[in-house]
Amino acid sequence: MSRIRAKDTRPEMVVRRLAHSMGYRYRLHRKDLPGKPDLTFGPRRKIIEVRGCYWHAHVRYDPKCWEARSEAKSNQAYWGPKMDRNVERDRKNLAALEAAGWKVLVIWECELRDLEAVRTRVSDFLGEK
Structure with missing residues (x-):
């Protein structure tokens, strides 16, 4: 377990580069928010979570x-x-973030095969009020 990365994973880096290339600026892994979200867009009150399909049991969704x-x-x-604990922790963190007024977009590792679709989702998510 000690060799498994919690941050700066390959899928996270892809999404970070994508958001940056679109002109968006963000904070990484804010410790004051539940679950230390991957990308936080403070003034917009929006968060992007990048989840690995295996570790977060995407097959259940x-x-x-x-x-x-x-x-x-x-x-x-x-x-x-x-894996059950990972899924439950994700649910609790998502609920806590939404209760605090944050909007959250979850991007799964397998979705990164179609970067244009992810780019559109990110643009739509960050562009909406």
């Missing part, structure tokens, strides 16, 4: 996700509940 299909092959007694 989208059965067609090809990246989250694999299950742990060893120590399933640990990894099954671990």
Whole structure:
């Protein structure tokens, strides 16, 4: 577990470069917000969360996700509940952020295969009032 990155992951870096190239500026991993969100756009009160399909169990949200299909092959007694805790923590953090008045866009790792679609979603999300 110590070798698994919590920030500066490849999918997160792709979204960061995309947002920056679109002219948006953001803060990273604000410790004063629940879950230390990936990208925070303060004056807009908006957040972009970039989630890895495997670690955040995307297959539970989208059965067609090809990246989250694999299950742990060893120590399933640990990894099954671990994934359950990850999903529950994500739900709690999202609810806390929304209750505090933040709007949150979740981008899944598998969605990054179509960068133009992600660019459109980010633009629509950050452009709306």
